[in-house]
Amino acid sequence: RSSGLDRERMHPHLTTLRFPNCAEVFAALENCHKSHPVLKFVGYCNDVNLAVNRCCRAERLRISAENREKARVRKEKWGTVREQLHGDVSSSSSSSMPQQ
Numbered sequence: 001r002s003s004g005l006d007r008e009r010m011h012p013h014l015t016t017l018r019f020p021n022c023a024e025v026f027a028a029l030e031n032c033h034k035s036h037p038v039l040k041f042v043g044y045c046n047d048v049n050l051a052v053n054r055c056c057r058a059e060r061l062r063i064s065a066e067n068r069e070k071a072r073v074r075k076e077k078w079g080t081v082r083e084q085l086h087g088d089v090s091s092s093s094s095s096s097m098p099q100q
Helices: 003-008 020-035 046-096
Strands: none
Touching (some): 020 046
């Protein structure tokens, strides 16, 4: 995506609970809005807002990568458990079934 698209999007709700690594950028945007209550409407704080958008995006990508890795590990774990269960079931069911 081009950087021009970042300027057009609104950032998510600015909470440090969701984006703890972006606290400094959030504070800078809030400070810019408080210091320039009228100029913020004509783009004075756009550079800081762009930094907020980039920081939030980086955090989302980081969190997504962590979640993908956790899911991969969980899938591998359950795959081995499933193989063990199916191996046990097939070996026990074949010995208990009468031969014809």
